[in-house]
Amino acid sequence: MARVLVQLKLRLLLNALRSSTTAGTTFILSTVFALVVAVGVFYVLARFRGLSASVDLTTVIFTVFAFGWLIAPIMSFGLDGTLDPAALQLYPLRTRPLAAGLVAASAAGAWPLANLLALLGATVGLARGVLGVLVALIAVPLQVLFCITLARLVTTSMARMLRSRRGKDLAALLFIPIFALVELLGQVVPRAAAKGGITAASFNGIDSWLRWLPPGLAVHAIQDASTGRPGAAVARLAMLAAVIVALGWLWVRSLNRALVTADTSAQSTQVRSGALPLARYGVRGAVAARFWIYQRREPTSLIYWAIPAIIMVVVSIGSIVNRPVHPGVVIASAVIGAGLVGYLHANSAGLTGPAFVIEALALTSRRSLRAYFSGQNIALSVIAVPLLTAISFGLALAIGDPMQAAPAIAVALAGLGAALGLSNVLTVTLAYPMAARTGSPLRQAAPGYTSYTLGGILASLVGVAIAVTPVIIAAAVSSGVPAAVRIPVLLTCSAAYGFALAWAGVQVAARDAETRLPELCQIAIHST
Amino acid sequence: MGEPAIDVHGLRKRFGEKEAVAGIDLKIAVGSLAGLVGPNGAGKTTSLSMMTGLLRPDAGRVVVNGLDVWADPVAVKAIIGVVPAETRLFERLSGAEMLEYAGRLRGLPTAQARSRAVQLLDVLDLAADAKRLVADYSTGMRKKAALGCALIHNPSVLFLDEPLEGVDPVSADVIRRLLKRLADSGSTVLFSSHVMELVEQVCDHVSIIDKGRIVKTGTTAQVRDGKTLQQAFIDLIGPRSSEEEGLSWLGSSSS
Numbered sequence: 209m210a211r212v213l214v215q216l217k218l219r220l221l222l223n224a225l226r227s228s229t230t231a232g233t234t235f236i237l238s239t240v241f242a243l244v245v246a247v248g249v250f251y252v253l254a255r256f257r258g259l260s261a262s263v264d265l266t267t268v269i270f271t272v273f274a275f276g277w278l279i280a281p282i283m284s285f286g287l288d289g290t291l292d293p294a295a296l297q298l299y300p301l302r303t304r305p306l307a308a309g310l311v312a313a314s315a316a317g318a319w320p321l322a323n324l325l326a327l328l329g330a331t332v333g334l335a336r337g338v339l340g341v342l343v344a345l346i347a348v349p350l351q352v353l354f355c356i357t358l359a360r361l362v363t364t365s366m367a368r369m370l371r372s373r374r375g376k377d378l379a380a381l382l383f384i385p386i387f388a389l390v391e392l393l394g395q396v397v398p399r400a401a402a403k404g405g406i407t408a409a410s411f412n413g414i415d416s417w418l419r420w421l422p423p424g425l426a427v428h429a430i431q432d433a434s435t436g437r438p439g440a441a442v443a444r445l446a447m448l449a450a451v452i453v454a455l456g457w458l459w460v461r462s463l464n465r466a467l468v469t470a471d472t473s474a475q476s477t478q479v480r481s482g483a484l485p486l487a488r489y490g491v492r493g494a495v496a497a498r499f500w501i502y503q504r505r506e507p508t509s510l511i512y513w514a515i516p517a518i519i520m521v522v523v524s525i526g527s528i529v530n531r532p533v534h535p536g537v538v539i540a541s542a543v544i545g546a547g548l549v550g551y552l553h554a555n556s557a558g559l560t561g562p563a564f565v566i567e568a569l570a571l572t573s574r575r576s577l578r579a580y581f582s583g584q585n586i587a588l589s590v591i592a593v594p595l596l597t598a599i600s601f602g603l604a605l606a607i608g609d610p611m612q613a614a615p616a617i618a619v620a621l622a623g624l625g626a627a628l629g630l631s632n633v634l635t636v637t638l639a640y641p642m643a644a645r646t647g648s649p650l651r652q653a654a655p656g657y658t659s660y661t662l663g664g665i666l667a668s669l670v671g672v673a674i675a676v677t678p679v680i681i682a683a684a685v686s687s688g689v690p691a692a693v694r695i696p697v698l699l700t701c702s703a704a705y706g707f708a709l710a711w712a713g714v715q716v717a718a719r720d721a722e723t724r725l726p727e728l729c730q731i732a733i734h735s736t
Numbered sequence: 737m738g739e740p741a742i743d744v745h746g747l748r749k750r751f752g753e754k755e756a757v758a759g760i761d762l763k764i765a766v767g768s769l770a771g772l773v774g775p776n777g778a779g780k781t782t783s784l785s786m787m788t789g790l791l792r793p794d795a796g797r798v799v800v801n802g803l804d805v806w807a808d809p810v811a812v813k814a815i816i817g818v819v820p821a822e823t824r825l826f827e828r829l830s831g832a833e834m835l836e837y838a839g840r841l842r843g844l845p846t847a848q849a850r851s852r853a854v855q856l857l858d859v860l861d862l863a864a865d866a867k868r869l870v871a872d873y874s875t876g877m878r879k880k881a882a883l884g885c886a887l888i889h890n891p892s893v894l895f896l897d898e899p900l901e902g903v904d905p906v907s908a909d910v911i912r913r914l915l916k917r918l919a920d921s922g923s924t925v926l927f928s929s930h931v932m933e934l935v936e937q938v939c940d941h942v943s944i945i946d947k948g949r950i951v952k953t954g955t956t957a958q959v960r961d962g963k964t965l966q967q968a969f970i971d972l973i974g975p976r977s978s979e980e981e982g983l984s985w986l987g988s989s990s991s
Contacts, residue, residue: 482866482867494841495841498829502828568790726792730791733790
C-alpha cells in the first residue's frame with residue numbers, strides 16, 4: 209500500500225511538472241526554493257554553534273517548521289491528491305496500511321526532504337559529542353514524522369469542512385495573517401536585525417515554554433545528550449514518540465470516520481434581507497450594492513483589502529525601525545496603498561469571471577457603463593477612504609509626527625481617485641482572464657498573461673505617483689501656512705482632485721468599453 | 737413564415753486553425769420553440785454566443801426581431817434573454833438578490849424588480865431558498881436561477897445553451913413548462929440541448945448542427961422524417977466510435 213501511494217504521489221508531482229510550461233516552471237522553482245531553504249536553514253542552524261541562545265533559537269526554528277506543516281495543508285488542500293481521504297474512499301483499503309501509506313506519501317517530495325535536511329543542521333549547531341549527534345539523528349527524523357502526522361491529522365479531521373465552501377473561505381482568510389507574518393519577517397525583522405534591534409540574545413529564555421511542545425522536546429533531547437544527560441534525552445525522545453503515536457492513533461480514528469462519512473458540505477448561508485440595498489439609485493446603485501455585498505461576503509475581497517493595508521504598515525514600520533525616520537515615509541505608504549487598491553480592483557471582468565456576462569448583457573449603452581464603473585468606485589471608496597485615512601493617521605502617530613497625517617491623507621485621497629479611475633481604464637484596456645490556482649485562495653493571470661499583471665501594477669503605482677505629485681508639491685509649499693487653514697484646504701482640494709480623476713477614468717473606461725464588451729465577455733468567460 | 741424572430745445568415749467563426757462555425761444560415765419563426773442539437777464540439781455554444789452579442793463573428797449577420805445584433809447591440813440586448821451554458825452567477829448574492837440585481841441592471845424600477853424576482857423564484861420552485869447564497873445552490877437550482885435572471889425583463893426572444901445539463905427531472909420539468917408557457921405567449925425560444933427526448937417533445941422546430949454547419953433544419957416532424965429524433969440525429973451525424981471489440985472480459989460470465 210505504501211509503495212502504491214508513494215508512486216501515486218510521485219506520479220502526481222511528475223504530471224504537475226509535465227502538464228504545462230507554467231506548471232513545470234513553478235514545480236522546478238519550488239524544488240529549487242526547497243533546496244535553497246534546506247541549505248540555508250542547515251547553515252543557519254549550524255551557525256548557532258557556540259551561541260548562548262543556540263538552544264532557544266533552534267527551538268524557535270523547529271517550532272516554526274511544525275507551524276508551517278500545520279498551516280500548509282489547510283492552505284494547499286486539493287494540491288496533493290493523496291491528502292484527501294475521500295479520493296480513496298471507494299477502494300477496499302484497510303485503515304492501518306492506508307495510514308502507513310499516506311505517511312510515506314507525505315514524506316515523498318522535495319519539501320519533506322528539504323525539511324529533514326534543513327533541521328539536520330542541529331547536528332552541527334547544537335549537538336556535542338557522538339551521543340549528541342546520535343540523538344540528533346533520531347530527534348530530527350522524529351520531528352519530521354511529528355510534523356507529517358500532525359499535518360495528516362489536521363487535514364483528515366478537517367477534510368469534510370475543507371471541501372465545503374465555508375472551509376475554503378476559512379482557508380482563504382488564513383492567507384491574511386500568513387501574508388502579514390511573511391511581510392513582517394521578510395521586511396521588518398531583517399532591517400531590525402541589521403540595526404541591532406534583534407540579536408541572538410533577544411531569544412534568550414524564549415524556550416521556557418516552547419520546550420514543552422514536541423519540537424522543543426526534540427531540540428532539548430539533543431541538548432541533554434550533548435551536555436551529558438543521556439537519561440533526560442531518552443525520556444524526551446520517548447515523550448516525543450508518545451506524542452507521535454497519540455497523534456497517529458487519533459489520525460487513524462479520524463481516517464476511519466472520514467472513510468465512511470458522507471460528504472455533507474451542504475451547510476448553507478442565509479442572508480438576513482433578500483433585497484439589495486441602494487434601491488433608489490438605479491443601475492449605479494445596483495452595481496454599488498453588488499460590489500458592496502461582495503466586499504463583505506467574498507474572502508478574496510477581504511484579502512484584497514488586507515494586502516494594501518499590510519504593505520502600507522510594513523513599508524512604514526520597516527523605515528521606522530531605521531531612525532531617524534524620513535518624513536516622506538507616511539506619504540510613500542499612502543501612494544503605495546492607493547496604487548495597490550487600484551491595481552487589485554482593476555481587470556474587473558476577469559475578476560468577476562463568467563458572471564460578468566449577466567452584467568454585460570444589460571450594460572450596453574455608454575451611460576449604463578458609466579453607471580457600472582462609478583457604482584463600483586463608490587462601493588470601493590466607502591471602504592478605501594476610511595481605511596487609507598486611518599492607516600495614514602496611525603502611521604503619522606507611530607513616527608511621532610502627527611502633522612504628517614494631513615499631507616499623507618491628502619495624498620491618499622487624491623491617489624485613491626487616480627487609482628480607481630486608472631483601474632476602470634485598465635479594466636477595459638488591459639483586461640485578461642484569471643485562473644484559479646490550486647492551493648491558493650488568490651487567482652492569478654491565466655497562462656500567457658503574466659505580463660498583463662506586471663503592466664497593471666506598474667501602470668497603477670506609477671500613475672498614482674505622477675497624479676499625486678501636485679498634492680505633494682502643494683503640501684510642501686503650504687507648510688508655513690497655519691494648520692487651521694492649511695489642513696481643511698489641502699484635504700478638500702485633494703478630495704476634489706481625486707474625485708475629478710476618478711470621474712475622468714469612468715468617462716474614458718465607459719467610452720472604450722462600449723466597443724469592447726464582446727471581448728471583455730470572452731475574457732470573463734475564460735476566467736475560472 | 738412571416739418576419740422571422742431570429743434570422744442568421746452566413747455566420748462564421750474561426751479559432752486559429754479550427755473553423756468552429758463554418759457559415760450558418762437559420763430562420764426561426766416568431767413564437768417558435770426551437771431546438772439546436774449537435775454532438776460535442778459541433779459549434780452550438782459558439783453559434784449561440786455570436787447570436788447573442790457575446791462573441792464577435794468573423795462574418796455573417798444575425799437579426800433578432802428585425803434588429804441587427806452587431807449593428808445595434810443596445811436595442812437587441814434589451815429584448816433578449818440569455819442563459820449561457822456555464823451558469824456562473826454571482827455566488828455571494830442570495831437567489832433573491834441575484835434576480836433583483838439582474839432586473840435592476842435591466843433598468844426595471846426597484847419595486848418591480850423585487851416583485852418579479854419573488855414571482856419567478858416562486859414559479860421556479862426556489863422560494864424556500866431565496867435567501868440562501870447562490871454559492872450553496874445545486875446545479876439544477878443554479879440553472880433555474882440563471883433562467884430567472886434571463887426572464888426578469890420579459891424578453892421577447894430567449895436563448896438558452898444546454899438549459900437541462902445536470903438538472904434533476906423535477907427541475908427539468910419546471911424549466912420545460914416555463915419555456916413552453918413562454919413560447920405559447922408569443923415569445924421565441926431557441927435552445928441547444930443533448931436531450932433528444934426533450935427537444936422532440938417540446939420543440940416545433942429543430943436544427944441539427946455538425947462541424948460548424950447546419951446539416952438539417954425544419955419542423956420537428958420534417959427533421960424526424962418518420963423516425964425518432966434520436967435515430968434521425970444518429971443517421972445524420974453517423975456513429976462516432978467503433979463497436980466495443982476487445983472487451984471480451986467484461987461481464988459476469990467472464991473472469
